[in-house]
Amino acid sequence: MKCQRCERPATFHITDLVDGEPNELHLCEECAQTYLTPTEEEAAEVMPAMAGLLAQHLAVGESADDLKRLDQRACPVCGITFLEFRKQGRLGCPHDYTFFAEELEPLLMNIHDDTQHIGKSPKCGAAGADQQTQIIRLRREMKEAVATESYERASELRDEIRALEEQFRKDNG
Amino acid sequence: MNLDDLVSTNGEWLRGSGPEADIVISSRIRLARNLADFPFISKTTESDRAEIERILHSQIQAIQEAGKAPGDALYLNVTDLAEVDRQFLVERQLISREHAESDGARSVVIDTDERYSVMINEEDHLRIQVMHSGLDLEAALQRINMLDDLIEEQVNYAFSDKLGYLTACPTNVGTGLRVSVMLHLPALVITRQIEKVFKSLQKINLAVRGLYGEGSQATGDFYQISNQVTLGQTEEGLAKKVADVVPVLISYERQAREFLIHESQETLHDRVSRAFGILRTAQTISSEETLHLLSSVRMGINLGLIGDLPIPTINKLLIHTQPAHLQKLSGNELDAADRNIERATYLRQHLNVDGTSDPSNN
Ligand SMILES: [Zn+2]
Numbered sequence: 426m427k428c429q430r431c432e433r434p435a436t437f438h439i440t441d442l443v444d445g446e447p448n449e450l451h452l453c454e455e456c457a458q459t460y461l462t463p464t465e466e467e468a469a470e471v472m473p474a475m476a477g478l479l480a481q482h483l484a485v486g487e488s489a490d491d492l493k494r495l496d497q498r499a500c501p502v503c504g505i506t507f508l509e510f511r512k513q514g515r516l517g518c519p520h521d522y523t524f525f526a527e528e529l530e531p532l533l534m535n536i537h538d539d540t541q542h543i544g545k546s547p548k549c550g551a552a553g554a555d556q557q558t559q560i561i562r563l564r565r566e567m568k569e570a571v572a573t574e575s576y577e578r579a580s581e582l583r584d585e586i587r588a589l590e591e592q593f594r595k596d597n598g
Numbered sequence: 599m600n601l602d603d604l605v606s607t608n609g610e611w612l613r614g615s616g617p618e619a620d621i622v623i624s625s626r627i628r629l630a631r632n633l634a635d636f637p638f639i640s641k642t643t644e645s646d647r648a649e650i651e652r653i654l655h656s657q658i659q660a661i662q663e664a665g666k667a668p669g670d671a672l673y674l675n676v677t678d679l680a681e682v683d684r685q686f687l688v689e690r691q692l693i694s695r696e697h698a699e700s701d702g703a704r705s706v707v708i709d710t711d712e713r714y715s716v717m718i719n720e721e722d723h724l725r726i727q728v729m730h731s732g733l734d735l736e737a738a739l740q741r742i743n744m745l746d747d748l749i750e751e752q753v754n755y756a757f758s759d760k761l762g763y764l765t766a767c768p769t770n771v772g773t774g775l776r777v778s779v780m781l782h783l784p785a786l787v788i789t790r791q792i793e794k795v796f797k798s799l800q801k802i803n804l805a806v807r808g809l810y811g812e813g814s815q816a817t818g819d820f821y822q823i824s825n826q827v828t829l830g831q832t833e834e835g836l837a838k839k840v841a842d843v844v845p846v847l848i849s850y851e852r853q854a855r856e857f858l859i860h861e862s863q864e865t866l867h868d869r870v871s872r873a874f875g876i877l878r879t880a881q882t883i884s885s886e887e888t889l890h891l892l893s894s895v896r897m898g899i900n901l902g903l904i905g906d907l908p909i910p911t912i913n914k915l916l917i918h919t920q921p922a923h924l925q926k927l928s929g930n931e932l933d934a935a936d937r938n939i940e941r942a943t944y945l946r947q948h949l950n951v952d953g954t955s956d957p958s959n960n
Pocket residue numbers: 428429430431432433452453454455456457
């Protein structure tokens with residue numbers, strides 16, 4: 426068999442995936458080498474890291490002041506700032522998906538090409554997401570109260586948390 | 599059963615059976631889940647993590663004791679494990695490297711037949727993984743759904759109707775599902791088609807990683823193919839996307855093997871025989887070289903160039919010659935130089951089994 430790109434005999438038989446469909450190529454060693462060596466553009470085409478992704482979409486249409494303001498926004502439940510998230514690529518609590526929804530939307534679109542879940546969902550329903558985030562917030566407040574030696578406030582918070590946890594168990598029992 | 603008992607056993611995923619097992623080593627699926635009433639790991643306190651660990655551990659134990667999950671389970675407190683034991687679990691792919699190296703209260707529940715493991719307090723509160731030998735994604739998906747349902751009956755997962763299961767990293771949100779298939783593709787590497795294949799996979803949003811996941815250089819021609827997207831598709835759809843591409847890769851690899859046999863059987867036979875020869879006689883050998891040579895031998899067995907050596911033996915050697923496995927098997931802490939000697943000894947013992955004595959001892 427002759428090489429598809431020159432007159433030499435084809436010794437490389439390459440099957441390429443084009444949109445998931447196999448596409449056969451028969452090439453000599455030299456042409457195969459050229460074909461298989463990634464161009465610079467192709468080499469750069471690796472999944473960009475989260476930070477890069479964020480930087481990309483944040484840079485568009487946002488002034489430095491806007492960015493600064495955005496970075497300082499903190500989730501009222503877990504306290505994570507957007508800057509912290511940008512640095513570590515990990516969110517602090519489930520509520521962040523609501524609190525930073527606007528900022529996360531283009532990121533999710535970039536990663537998943539979609540922003541709506543259509544897979545499995547919990548059989549018993551996702552009961553009381555608000556209650557749950559409230560528990561997270563109260564626990565954090567209690568910790569802060571203990572740290573500042575506001576023990577009275579801490580014990581109030583503890584009772585509140587217990588009541589919520591109790592109610593929670595009943596709802597799901 | 600304890601961790602040391604795992605050392606001498608050979609888990610389900612190394613069984614070397616199952617559909618297409620000459621090329622597909624294993625099929626794995628993992629799910630990421632978080633409790634709704636705790637922050638994600640990065641914002642937890644030490645006591646939060648201990649509490650999460652306690653809740654999830656006791657729920658999984660209850661499921662086990664009720665006989666709902668298959669087989670026996672081994673519970674390990676990762677925080678308390680010696681470094682070599684943590685490394686051992688990573689080599690065995692029962693925990694992630696991140697889980698081995700992070701801090702704070704964390705644990706793993708392992709099915710003693712190694713069909714599933716559950717990591718508590720990894721990047722997410724819960725990481726469930728299921729592994730099967732060969733190409734068997736449908737069964738793996740069924741099993742992981744069952745485990746997920748059982749746990750979900752007991753706890754409240756963080757979930758939203760819009761974004762599905764909420765995870766610490768937005769790359770896992772939605773289904774929290776990662777489907778991966780580990781393939782042995784030596785002929786595609788030899789014929790230099792592998793790069794091209796990878797680029798095509800990336801174009802359809804599938805990731806390619808080495809034997810030990812994230813960032814690891816694929817060595818010994820073993821590669822994991824997995825989905826990148828987790829949101830906007832069903833679990834079945836995500837599994838199907840990977841399942842559909844695997845037969846194509848298998849047929850490329852088979853074509854490439856046939857091509858090598860056809861074009862240069864002597865060269866291929868020589869390569870395989872030399873690899874086998876080195877493994878049977880070396881006095882000191884690195885794990886990297888071992889992986890490369892075992893890869894050649896594995897292909898040689900599948901092509902009938904080396905007789906009488908079962909594939910499960912090679913699969914076992916691939917794992918048992920890793921650093922922590924060698925140390926556990928020998929019962930000693932060994933530095934790199936001593937490991938290379940121990941590794942060579944272990945290989946000679948296990949590959950000179952045809953009645954002839956170890957040729958290097960003469
Ligand atoms: Zn040519």
